[in-house]
Amino acid sequence: MKLFYWSKILYLVSFLAPTFAGVFAGGLSPQVPHRLIHQFPVMTWLQSVYVRSNGDILTSTASPDASVYYVSGVVTGEPVVSLLHRFEGLNVTTAMVEYEPDVYIVIAGQQSTIGRGINGTFGMWQLDFRPTVQTNPGSPNITELVHFTEGGLCSGFDRLPHAPHILLVSDTTIGGVWRVDLRSRQLDLAIEDIHMRPLPWALTQAGITNLHIRNGYIYFTNSYEATVYRLAITEDGYAAHDGDSEVVKKVRSLFVDNFDFGPRGGDTIWAASHANNQLLAITSDGEDTVVLGTPNEMTLAGPVATMFGRLDNDTDTLYVVTDGGLLTAVNGTTVEGGKIVAVDTRPFFKSLLSDASELEDL
Template sequence: MRVWETVGLLALSLGLTHGATTCGPSYPLPLRMVYQFSKPTYLQCLYVRSNGDMLMGTVFPNASIYYLTGATTPTPHVSVIHTFAGIPSTDVINGVTGIVETEPNLFTFTGGIQQSLGLQVNGTWGVWQLDMRTNSTSLREIQHIPNSGLLSAIVALPQNPTVVLVADTSLGQILRVDTHAPAKWEVVLADWATMHYPPWASLQFGVNGLTIRGEYLYWTNSFVATIYRVRITEDGYAAPGARPEEVTWVRSLFVDGLVFGPEGNGDQTLWAATNADNRVLAISGEGKVTTVAGAPDEMTAAGVVAPRFGRLAGDEHTLYVASSGGIVLPVNGTEFEGGKVVAIDTRPWAACQ
């Protein structure tokens, strides 16, 4: 029953009007390396700007924010915007987990302290702002979230991007923060069944990657390897009477970040990163899950965590994915590398949808 129920839900909820296709692109999809960091570097988040530049945050060996230009060229350039000093200092965070642009050249990100990689110190996490509106870049914590767990992901509301939703993965809840009035932050969703980590999980990772499409907020529950959604208002609250519902289950050790492709072309594919399973997945509107890059025993997408689409004209078909390099769970038990950004050409997939 599970397969038919989730497939039916996905097809109906996305409003699909086309039938199954016999088109069959070959896999893996074409890909290329954009940039690889030194070993060990764990990239945790990726944001693609409208000009094609990228921001990336790390959780190991420190908390840094990097800036990449020239992603579509053979010679991209990476610079360090900021490296946090870590403990003990006033610049204490050692993990940057998610980043979005909430106003032109003003970015909001989540960060806090880990005892070790993936093991948070509760109450040390907050919402920060990176101001790049002038030549003098600045950072500040705009709202500390007391008693929080690990804030693992962030998404801006499409109709009101100065308001963000934040996943507290270890407490199994989603917060709403208005960056213009951050002191009024609040818990807007807390559903044990779909957001809390399972009792057998090795780390406290429940609700994780966030994305919004239409009236729905989607999230992964990482160790359950399941994607859920709930209908929300334009202001980021659960719609009246709305309840979380399962979209699809994935046969994987873990599911991390996820994203939809560009709107307007009718393609409702969800793209997901499996982190410990070293794969990038395409989940069709009919609910079919396809591995489009990587494999459990390959380094191609080792520890892939964050998928984001290009935004430059002519580059909207490119899925950029950031990886951890397999640091937490080495490939084949021993192999890991520096985190990297890989570009995947999704046109063969789109041609079949």
């Protein structure tokens, strides 16, 4: 009941606020080509997505339990979905990353309600596909590596480019970044910044959510601020001595969740405008565009996380997972099962080229 109570509040706020994206920005948004990969049962909140090098997808849940699913045959039109693992005694999985080829790290823990983590319950688990990658790729060995005894809801992470055994992990409750050495199993709170902290008026204690390491910076979102920031870091994963976070882009949205860069390592940020049911593209010049979804349609009901395909013929495809509208019910009442949607990003870049040509002709 608490979830739907907050959902209706968020819907009313987004409907009344004149600065939010979608219909308030001049009608329906552009609808780039997209297709449904798979939809889960109602009340399933998909929280993360990771595309393997073979094109298969891993996705995890924040409701009704802490599970990881395996999706094979993604590009065939006949995907097969299977439960990979359910974390007993936990009820949320938040993020995934590939640590080594066929070895993945997953964060799991407990929350009292959606978005309210229980401090001291989160840990990092290893999913090792190597022993079974040929015989049974859907059956990894699973081991807990690190436990955040002093941490809150750990929601996103990435590897250091020069030391991939070191991960930077965002703690949305504390409002900082943990530095985790997987070799020594040691961790410390390495980065704190004012824009990583939870906002006092937010419905949940959520500050920094997703993060990516790129070109000597960590890029991160503060979801309730609907802002992407970046902060300079050292090669060993600490804040640069003269570093303060700077705004990359503040977008017109109520709640911005996870994001990815791409395609093919490009500079465009593809962000899940969670409470507005939209996918946003933020180009390197700071322009943001709604490329799919509207607040009042089910096209992307509660997009949560994004990641580009990795096969040669799939690198322009962005995979988006949703919560089915559990954060903000569409039109205040309608929810569905979380789903995986494949988005063709090529028309977006073609439109940019077309606009540039038109400007040159003026």
